[in-house]
Amino acid sequence: MTDTNLLPEVLSAAVRRITGGAADQPRPPQADLSDRIQDAMLSATSVAAQGPTQVLGAAPTGLGKSLAYLAPALLAAAERGERTVISTESLSLQAQVVDRDLPLIAHAVEDVTGSLPTGAVLKGWGNYVCAATVSATIEEISDVEATTPEQLASLLPGLQRLTEFATGRKGIIGKATVRAFLQGRTPTVRESVRATKDAHVLIGTEKVPALPLFRLLEQTCATNDPAHHDIHHLDVTADLWVHASITASGCPGTANCNFGEVCAPAASRKVAADADVLVTNHKLLAIQATTGAPVVLGSKRFGMIDHLVVDEAHELPRIVRDTGAISVSGQRIRSLSKRINRIVVDSSAGDDGFAVAESVDHVLAQYIAARGGRGSAVVNLTENDMPLQDVTELIIEWAKSARGNLPDPATISRHAEAAKVRHLASDLTELIGNVGSANKTEIGTARWLDAENLAVKMSPIDVGPMLRANLFKATAHEQWIDDGLIEDHRLDLDGSYPVSVTMVSATLPDGFARQAGMSVAPVVYDSPFEVAFAASALFVPAINADDLAALTGLGGRFVTGQHAAWAAPKIAELVLANDGSALVLATTKTAGIAYVEHLRAALRTAGANHITVHSQWDGVPVRQALDDWRTDHHSVLVGTRSLMTGVDAPGQTCSLVIIDRIPRTAGNPVDDARVASIMASSGMSKWTADELVYVSDAKLLLQQAAGRLIRRATDTGMIAVLDPRLLGGTAIAQKANIRQTYLSALTHMQHKLRFMDEATTWLIEHRTGFEAA
Ligand code: SF4
Missing domain, CATH: 3.40.50.300 (P-loop containing nucleotide triphosphate hydrolases)
Incomplete structure (x- = not known):
């Protein structure tokens, strides 16, 4: 690290790059915000700096807040080897930061320091293409098996021919036709006279629009760029995405998968672990905030993080509340039972679940009636209310037994079926945890009965303490201490270390600092417009x-x-x-x-x-x-x-x-x-x-x-x-x-x-x- 403050030079170099040389100075508010962020970062990591370690900025559109936070973050990486997590609300802003802003500013840092810091995107597992699911989808619609990345890639020409064929078709395209195209046995593309896009294929009993599905499969079969195989880079609706992706709970792990070598979600995590700046989204932060699990900060897999920057910060409290919300109802148990029945045909677990669901409906209806809640949509619950008390054991026993009766996914040859079993087991585990939570009022949460849907619901309301406890500090792993990444002065008594926290947004609601657990007042900048x-x-x-x-x-x-x-x-x-x-x-x-x-x-x-x-x-x-x-x-x-x-x-x-x-x-x-x-x-x-x-x-x-x-x-x-x-x-x-x-x-x-x-x-x-x- 040099004693000179290089931030003004970096900002200037970045503005030159962004404007193609037309300007070389940041806007004064942009430079001010950037300065404050750098000061907070230094105060969090350096024993010499004693200022606030937090910044809360209302930076209107046009001020250029991504430059204001990326410049000190990337400079901290180049000068001091410090790493930053940047979180945005949407996947599109996440892509904009990683693909457009970050590379420009990283090169500006390189212009000034000679070191080029790196950035990577980090999204949920299910946002990436799962090659095993793509393979299973192709098999489902054609009976053509592709169990290796090479086999999958070899189907690409067939899928391209098939896509052309599907344009303008009507009705169901049968398995035999799909197979013929994939195997190159139908090389000519017949002209279609109908200008419709109405062709479908069957996946199980589901009718799926053929053209967008073939396009998606075609894009995802090019397996040479796993880092870009994510939902944002593909033109796809959520309905279709399930045929090309998998949830973390459905995945068997790379060691147990034929496609582990080309696994896009796993590849993205490796890239993130090596990057100086990780660009993630509020959903992942919210999971960490509500569960306390080291999803991003404090994660051994991603390595030590020194700074947290939350862009579009006004959205974070709502996303944390939504992520932490739970609902326990007969309907939820019924839906799990249906899934069990589809997977385990010779077990009574599914049918038992329907009986448990009836009991839950009955108990909740009685509770609502006793509380005079008939006719009103919501019955608020107090500390002493335990509406599920009479059925708690019943639900937990059933869920444990149903989970125990599920087949071992390792013995299931069909990928999609095995993924369903893993996913179901994880949902049953989650239900067991939720039943306990639904029965007690915790500080900072709201609990109520949804009388219309006969459900007990709970949501965190005061998320500030969760953010402070689970995001504004991280576990200091021994390895990091041994490696000298965390000096003693940064360690707290509970074995954690605080990170600097920057929250910025174009607009901040009144009282936001309190909501977000921040201990500093917002700095409000004028609009440049x-x-x-x-x-x-x-x-x-x-x-x-x-x-x-x-x-x-x-x-x-x-x-x-x-x-x-x-x-x-x-x-x-x-x-x-x-x-x-x-x-x-x-x-x-x-x-x-x-x-x-x-x-x-x-x-x-x-x-x-x-x-x-x-x-x-x-x-x-x-x-x-x-x-x-x-x-x-x-x-x-x-x-x-x-x-x-x-x-x-x-x-x-x-x-x-x-x-x-x-x-x-x-x-x-x-x-x-x-x-x-x-x-x-x-x-x-x-x-x-x-x-x-x-x-x-x-x-x-x-x-x-x-x-x-x-x-x-x-x-x-x-x-x-x-x-x-x-x-x-x-x-x-x-x-x-x-x-x-x-x-x-x-x-x-x-x-x-x-x-x-x-x-x-x-x-x-x-x-x-x-x-x-
Ligand atoms: S390891 Fe999981 S995510 Fe990766 S390809 Fe295999 S099933 Fe898909």
Whole structure:
């Protein structure tokens, strides 16, 4: 390590590389954030530095936060051999960091230090192609056995011919036809006269679309690049992915697999173990946070990690809550029993399971009735409630015996069947653990009865302590101490060592530091796009008496279910005025589908056939829908909550973002428990705590949805929030302080519009200006 601070030089070299030499200085906020991260890293590892070891940054889109954290992380590797885990929320951002940003910045570090640090991606086992599953799928559809990587690769030409053949076919393509193509016995490709893509093959009794399946198998049979054989690099839907992948619990391990030598998930782990920077996702961190297992940090397999950087940090608490949630019900036992019956035909375990499920249903129904819970969807449970007490032993005994009756997977020749047995055994083990947890209230968790589905449910609510205990420090293995990787001053009494923690996000909800277990206040940076926002418009429609009647029911209350019918024609009017180029974000799937149907009909009627409407519900992978939308700038994309974050379409394609309603989550036990927990720990009023949970979450989502409009400094356009409750002066208006909270997420837009005619005029003028430019 040098005594000189090389970070400014690295940032400068990185900016030169990113801009192709057009600039050589980072933005001041970017440099500030980067500095803070470097300081925190040094404070965690060096005895000389005594500052905070954590950074919490609200870094708006355009600030360039990936450079801000990658530069100190990669420099720490080059100078001091320190390793960092970077976590992102989505697989697409994970790929962007590893494939695009990291190599550029690593070379900038090399320009300055002479050392080239390395990075690798780390995803869950089931995100990679499993060659054994691909082989089993091919065998299933053709009876052609391929038990070695070489045999699998040799089928590639046959699969290519088969893919061409399947284009335009209808009906089921039989095993004999598939076999003939794979074995090269049908070399000519017959021209198809039908332009359909409707051909299917049978996998067991399941009818699977042939063309995408053949394409997937064709891509995955090229076994020479296992590191890139993952779900993100292949164009595939989740339905098809099961025919090319395997869960960790279904895998027999590389030592017991014919394809162990070319195993893509295992290869990815080897690469990660050697990398300086591991780019993972929140799901893996959440598993570590909820179970305490060293999935990433403290893992002997991946080696010692010094620093943790969490990008899109606002999502981490929710993902930890979802990952730690459990549900025990008769239905869950019934579904396990069905799986047992499919695998073990001559055992009574499956049928016994149905009887256990009946008992669970009965006991829970009685418990709900005794608690007066009939008619209400949720019955909250307190410390003393043990709704499963009478059936706990029954469930555990049954699950253990069913697990014991499963055949030994090593004796099953068919790969898919053996994987199912392993997976089932793991699910039974998980049930046994969950029954114990469902019977007791643990600190920081919520427990309730779902009366509708007769289930006991539990979810962590206060995830801060879990993050602090399981992610912000890691086990210090003796080998690492012996190798001098951890000096004494870093060791805690419990045999762990703390890592530096950086959490950054474009938007952070109020009270986030507490939620995420961070001990530092957030540093909030201004958006670099203020000028673009100032040239943009916010439209929230004012309403008249007719609108009010359309939106309200008995007692003049706002009726959510009536909103979509009221909003749909307004969406069409705005889209037509903008000549397409819109992103429509619906709060629910039902409303989204209604908007798609109405919009397509309205565009047809208006003769606007050049505007294509893509949606999340068209049966194509979302990534493809996004690509289609981006490449045709007149087109419109309609989706729901998942598109409120992470969708990126700079330029004219996304010059109008329509959000139908305030995306406030309906009351639910987990968020209610979060409210109660905040009240108990802080003495806040119910209203304030409610605002911190429900209103703050909705404001964050609104802010993110609106953020889809401006992705670069030259983007301008309109955000339309078709929710008149945001305006005062009507019977359905939200309380003034709540309205203010929501509107504070949208204050950047300078032009505030209230009437449809001024909104459409603004859009037409804006579009004309855009086209002229
Ligand atoms: S070791 Fe597991 S994941 Fe790897 S190819 Fe074999 S079955 Fe698939």
